[in-house]
Every structure is written in structure tokens, then in C-alpha cells.
Amino acid sequence: MGTKVRNIRMTQTKQSLINAFVNLVNEKDFEKITVADLTKGAQVNRATFYAHFNDKYELLDYIVDESASAVIENRTLGVVKFDKERIHELVLAVCDYHQQPNIQCRRSYLSLIPQLKDKMLVELKNYLSKSFDAIYTDEEKSFYVPIYANIILEAGYLWASGASSLDKETVAKKIATFILGDSSRVILQG
Known part of the structure; x- marks a missing residue:
């Protein structure tokens, strides 16, 4: 064959x-x-x-891994850059990622959250590390990448879990402004 x-x-x-x-x-x-x-x-x-x-855990790992990288690729259109637009899209990617598993069995979804968050965190770190290549030294990257990745991950997760009354576009905009700054003050209320 x-x-x-x-x-x-x-x-x-x-x-x-x-x-x-x-x-x-x-x-x-x-x-x-x-x-x-x-x-x-x-x-x-x-x-x-x-x-x-090898087992159902490896199947789950495969599914989660593939979807984490795919959602970032789709949102950023393959452009690797550290700017407000990309940070905005990364937050939206995390929101999409947590909406993606159409799992009606709530206990099942809750048991998968740590694995979902871990995979997305790895993908965010990979993306940010590449986007920092021209901006930061390796030492600076090792400091900033985990911080920014965790902020983006947590913002998207909080929105997806219903902990925020803001719409996801507003959350993404505020996080991009929070990370990259703006002349106006960032207020995390609607």
C-alpha cells in the first residue's frame, strides 16, 4: 500500500x-x-x-495539543509579532479555545480544565518567545514570556468561565492595553 x-x-x-x-x-x-x-x-x-x-489520555493530549496550536494560528493568521493587535488576538484565541470543547457534561469539562490550560500556556509561551526574538535577550525572554502568557491565559479563561461580565472583545482590548500600555488609564470595568 x-x-x-x-x-x-x-x-x-x-x-x-x-x-x-x-x-x-x-x-x-x-x-x-x-x-x-x-x-x-x-x-x-x-x-x-x-x-x-497508548491510551485515552494520549488521545486527549493529542486533541488538546492540536486545538491549542490551531486556535492561535487561526487568530493570528500566522503572523508572529508582539503588538496590541496580536495580544488582542491571543486573548480571543484563549476564549475560543475554552468555548471550543462543546462538552455538555460539566463534570467532564471541569476535569479537563487543568490539561486545557497547560496546553494553551505552552502554546502561548511558544508564540510569545518567537515574537520576542527581535525585542528581548534570552534572559529577558525567560522573565517576560511566562508573565505575559499567564496574563493572557487567565484573562481568556476568566471570560470563558463566566467570571467576567465583559464581552470577550472588551477583555481582549483591555488586556492588550494593560500589557503594552496606553496613554489613557486602563480600567478593568466595562
């Missing part, structure tokens, strides 16, 4: 497993989902599942 055909089948199988996971996590808690549930939902056998993933 040709490499191209094998790659297409692998991609289709992974997508089937991802779809099965998303459907299942809407019905029951993540901890109660089994590999048997996933293979049944994807209509593949166990050996096929294990050819792609």
Missing part, C-alpha cells in the same frame, strides 16, 4: 477516534470513558486504537 493511501487512512482513523471521543465526553465523564467505548464509537478495533494512541 502506498504511503499516501496509508497516511489518508491514518488521518481518517484518528479523526474517527477524535469524533468518538467528543461524542462520548458529551455523554459521560472523561474518567468513565473506556477504550472499548472509543473503538465502538469510531467503529475500529482495539488494535487500531493502540496503533495510534
